[in-house]
Amino acid sequence: MNGLFRVFSAIAIAMRAVLRNKLRAALTILGITIGIAAVVTMTALGDGARAKINGQITNMGSNALIVFPQSARASGARTTGGSKLSESDCQALERESTSIKAAVPFLRASAQVVYEGQNAKAEVIGSRIAYLQVRNWKLQTGEPWTVSAENVSEKIAVIGAGTAKDLFGAADPVGRWIRIGRHPYRVLGVLEEKGPSPFGRSQDDVVIMPITTMRSHVRFTRPGETDAIMMSATSPETTDRAKKQAEEILRQRHHIREGDEDDFLIRTQAEFQQMQDSIYGVLSLLLVGIAAVSLVVGGIGVMNIMLVSVTERTREIGIRMAIGAREMDILVQFLVESLVLATLGGIVGTTLGYGAIVGLGAALDLPMKLAPQALGVALGTSTAIGLVFGFFPARRAARMDPVQALGRE
Amino acid sequence: MKDAPPIIEFVEIHKDYVTEAVVVRALRGVNLTIQRGEFVAIIGQSGSGKSTMMNIIGCLDRPTRGKYILDGIDVGSRSNDARAIVRNHLIGFVFQGFNLLPRTTALENVELPLVYRGVSAAERRKRALASLNAVGLGARLHHTPNQLSGGQQQRVAIARALVTQPPLLLADEPTGNLDTRTSYEVLDLLQRLNREQGITIVLVTHERDIADCAGRVIEMRDGSVRRDIINERPTDAARALAELPVQDEHGAAS
Numbered sequence: 001m002n003g004l005f006r007v008f009s010a011i012a013i014a015m016r017a018v019l020r021n022k023l024r025a026a027l028t029i030l031g032i033t034i035g036i037a038a039v040v041t042m043t044a045l046g047d048g049a050r051a052k053i054n055g056q057i058t059n060m061g062s063n064a065l066i067v068f069p070q071s072a073r074a075s076g077a078r079t080t081g082g083s084k085l086s087e088s089d090c091q092a093l094e095r096e097s098t099s100i101k102a103a104v105p106f107l108r109a110s111a112q113v114v115y116e117g118q119n120a121k122a123e124v125i126g127s128r129i130a131y132l133q134v135r136n137w138k139l140q141t142g143e144p145w146t147v148s149a150e151n152v153s154e155k156i157a158v159i160g161a162g163t164a165k166d167l168f169g170a171a172d173p174v175g176r177w178i179r180i181g182r183h184p185y186r187v188l189g190v191l192e193e194k195g196p197s198p199f200g201r202s203q204d205d206v207v208i209m210p211i212t213t214m215r216s217h218v219r220f221t222r223p224g225e226t227d228a229i230m231m232s233a234t235s236p237e238t239t240d241r242a243k244k245q246a247e248e249i250l251r252q253r254h255h256i257r258e259g260d261e262d263d264f265l266i267r268t269q270a271e272f273q274q275m276q277d278s279i280y281g282v283l284s285l286l287l288v289g290i291a292a293v294s295l296v297v298g299g300i301g302v303m304n305i306m307l308v309s310v311t312e313r314t315r316e317i318g319i320r321m322a323i324g325a326r327e328m329d330i331l332v333q334f335l336v337e338s339l340v341l342a343t344l345g346g347i348v349g350t351t352l353g354y355g356a357i358v359g360l361g362a363a364l365d366l367p368m369k370l371a372p373q374a375l376g377v378a379l380g381t382s383t384a385i386g387l388v389f390g391f392f393p394a395r396r397a398a399r400m401d402p403v404q405a406l407g408r409e
Numbered sequence: 410m411k412d413a414p415p416i417i418e419f420v421e422i423h424k425d426y427v428t429e430a431v432v433v434r435a436l437r438g439v440n441l442t443i444q445r446g447e448f449v450a451i452i453g454q455s456g457s458g459k460s461t462m463m464n465i466i467g468c469l470d471r472p473t474r475g476k477y478i479l480d481g482i483d484v485g486s487r488s489n490d491a492r493a494i495v496r497n498h499l500i501g502f503v504f505q506g507f508n509l510l511p512r513t514t515a516l517e518n519v520e521l522p523l524v525y526r527g528v529s530a531a532e533r534r535k536r537a538l539a540s541l542n543a544v545g546l547g548a549r550l551h552h553t554p555n556q557l558s559g560g561q562q563q564r565v566a567i568a569r570a571l572v573t574q575p576p577l578l579l580a581d582e583p584t585g586n587l588d589t590r591t592s593y594e595v596l597d598l599l600q601r602l603n604r605e606q607g608i609t610i611v612l613v614t615h616e617r618d619i620a621d622c623a624g625r626v627i628e629m630r631d632g633s634v635r636r637d638i639i640n641e642r643p644t645d646a647a648r649a650l651a652e653l654p655v656q657d658e659h660g661a662a663s
Contacts, residue, residue, distance in 0.1 A: 009524050020512050319508045322469060323569065324497020324525040326490045402469045406508070 007332065014337035018344070028305040029345030031298025032385060036349025036378045038294055041356040042287035043374040048366035050280045054273060063236045063269065064134060065100075065243055067229040067250070070265045085264060086224040087211070089253060093231060096249050099242035101234045102130045105211050105226035109219045113163060113207055114179040120166035122159075122205045124180065126214025127230070132158075132191075134232040142174040142189025150210040155217070157185045161193040162204030178207070183217045185209060239268050295381060298345065299389040306338050306393035317397050318405030331398035338390025339383060346382025350375060414481050416577055416609050417443040417466060422475035424461050424632075435461040436472070437632040445576065448603045448610045448643070450620035453629030460581070462629065463613050467500055467579050468492040480576060497525055501570025505582035507562040509554040515541060515565045516550040522573045540568040544598060560591035567598060571608075578602065580612045584619055590653055596622045596646035622646050 018025045069085050085105075093103040107126035112119060125131070129144045145156050157178070164173050177184040185207075194203040215221055233242035243266050250264055310317070317330055325333075354370050361368035419441040426433040435458045443449055453459040464470035465477060468484050477485040484495055502508075509518045519537040528536070541547055544564040554562050563583060570578055580599065584592035600622060602608045612623060620626050621644045628636040 005527055005529075013524075016513075315508070316510055319510060320521070320525075321493065322467070322496060322502050322508075323522040324493055324573075326493040326525070328490070329525055403464050406469070406504070407506075 010332040010336045013333055014340045017337055018340055025341060028302055028341050029348065031301035032342055032345030032382055033349040033352065035291060035295035035298040036346050036382055037353040037356060039291040040350055040353025040374055040378050042291055043371060044357045044368040045360065046280060046284035046287055047371060048361065048368035051367045053276055063233040063239050065231040065233065065239065065266055065268050068265045070263055085226050085229050087226055088224060089250060090229055092253055093246055093249055097242060097245040099234050099238040099245055101232045102134050103229055103231040104128045104131045104134055106228045106230050107211055107214050107219055108227050111180050111218060113167065115167040118167045120163050122163045122207050124214065124218055125206060125208045126211035127208065128211060131230065134230045138192050139189040140192045145188055145210060150212055153210065153212040153216045155183060155185045155213060156188050157207050157209040158189040158191055159187055160191050160204040160206035162202055163207060164190045180218060243268055295385060299385040302338055302342055303389040303393060306334065306390055310334060310393045310397045314405050315407060317400050318402055321402040322406060327398040331394045334394035334397045335390050339386035342382045342386025346379045350378050413445055415442045416445045416480050418478040420476040422465065422472045422477060424465065425473045435632055439634055441634065445609055446607045448624045450623035450626045451611065451613045451629060452615065452620040452626055454615065457629040458632040459613050459629045463579060463581050466611060467502060468496050497522060497573060499575050499577055501575040501578045503566050503570050503580040503583045505585035507566045509562055509565055512553055514551045514553055515546060518565055519569045519572050522569060526573065536572055540572040544568045559587050560594060563587065563595050577609045580610065582614055593646045593650040597650060600646050
């Protein structure tokens with residue numbers, strides 16, 4: 001009862017001391033304010049970026065799987081040429097797996113695309129028309145090519161929204177002829193806008209054509225060869241089963257013996273997401289680390305000013321001791337003062353951080369918000385800083401000798 | 410009064426200060442008894458040990474050897490916290506430099522000892538008001554020290570010392586920073602407190618005029634009591650005040 005009362009008195013005394021010297025208080029809390037504002041903003045920035053990228057990954061198609069070739073490590077028994085994926089693998093996957101809806105080959109090249117003097121750099125993708133379903137990608141105008149066009153390597157393409165804009169501006173590209181290298185291709189349709197990929201590249205600067213056409217005119221490969229296989233599972237729930245079945249089918253087709261390593265790698269959408277998450281986890285940790293350093297600097301600032309304050313108020317400490325303050329009273333007084341300062345810094349910092357979140361969120365078009373747990377951590381941290389960095393100066397004050405403190409020697 | 414235990418009892422009190430191989434013997438075996446209700450002046454040159462004696466009487470410092478009994482309590486051996494409580498309950502301090510908290514109102518300054526005693530805010534205010542009224546400062550409750558004259562500041566300090574109603578008031582050169590007129594005003598206040606409320610007063614000074622206001626004068630020299638005499642006819646500060654030339658604030662020392 002008495003103890004509680006003394007604590008309240010100490011808080012009142014501390015508040016009065018802080019308010020008596022407003023400029024110094026403001027300068028003292030500056031470090032903590034900046035630190036807390038940094039923590040709050042960086043956490044929100046990290047979370048916002050992650051949320052946005054997760055959104056992009058989902059728009060890749062949540063039941064998508066990708067098979068990459070993987071050259072054998074260590075084992076000398078296998079040749080590198082033998083590990084290539086092929087179009088017949090695609091057909092086998094579609095045919096033999098119950099959980100794979102579609103499996104399409106995938107060739108890729110970078111090229112300059114030309115239309116009547118307009119130039120644009122684009123990624124050229126050769127696949128089958130089902131590629132658009134696997135990627136969950138629709139046409140905004142025009143129509144897809146037919147299977148028969150694929151069979152005769154017709155010079156046709158659908159183009160991404162970015163490429164369409166670069167080459168045609170506001171005009172309708174459907175039915176026009178674009179040129180890649182020496183060959184003209186007729187534009188059948190324009191894809192919907194997809195935005196940048198999780199890896200930061202624009203997905204809309206793209207020309208997609210039948211893989212047979214690509215192989216004959218843009219990138220010359222052995223018949224049936226493919227850079228990767230893109231698949232879609234029958235539903236998001238069957239993705240894992242699709243992966244397992246694809247593994248079995250491909251191991252069998254590639255004659256991989258039990259115990260030997262796969263010559264391919266299958267990644268599901270979920271795995272991509274996990275990779276992204278772990279990358280952003282590391283990034284967030286780094287940001288929080290930087291913020292933590294600035295908080296420690298802020299804490300040392302508090303300690304510094306509190307030490308100055310204790311020295312400056314030596315006489316006051318002496319007076320208080322003379323009229324009956326015990327060591328604990330003095331300790332609590334200065335500890336509460338640094339606590340009040342640090343918490344004040346936390347509150348101001350959180351407010352500034354909130355402002356930064358709103359501003360940055362609008363400027364970067366990120367879904368940033370003030371997380372309640374970040375708020376809790378920020379305020380908890382500033383309180384802890386006040387306690388830890390205030391303790392040493394407070395103890396120094398409490399242990400003063402009253403005779404010396406009063407200047408009576 | 411003779412039967413009651415003494416408020417202060419020094420038995421062979423020694424105090425040594427050790428400073429870089431030199432030992433300063435500030436007090437060399439002081440024996441002293443002060444009864445309740447006495448008005449005692451301790452007089453001596455600087456270096457005579459009177460300040461050291463004051464620090465020990467006030468429980469701010471401990472004797473190196475010897476026994477100090479304050480109001481029946483052997484305080485020399487007590488812990489820091491116990492001595493803080495003794496200071497709060499038994500002793501009121503008045504210093505030469507007033508020692509009020511800066512930028513803090515008179516009322517808050519006077520309330521402070523009660524804060525450390527755990528008295529409620531309302532009760533604190535009531536007692537602080539009474540104490541400030543008793544020293545004639547009821548009209549300046551919300552002035553901070555730098556808005557008050559020296560005499561007024563010393564009255565606030567006396568009010569602060571009295572607010573806990575201690576049996577003992579220690580005044581260390583209380584008139585050292587004041588002119589003659591204000592000095593006698595403060596001494597008049599102390600004499601009245603001693604006479605009317607029976608508060609024991611121990612006053613340290615180096616001025617004979619000031620010491621003459623006390624009923625007993627203890628003269629210190631080289632860490633020992635040189636003389637301890639009863640002053641049969643102490644100066645009445647109120648009368649001395651009346652005899653001072655009026656309107657002459659600066660030259661009043663003569």
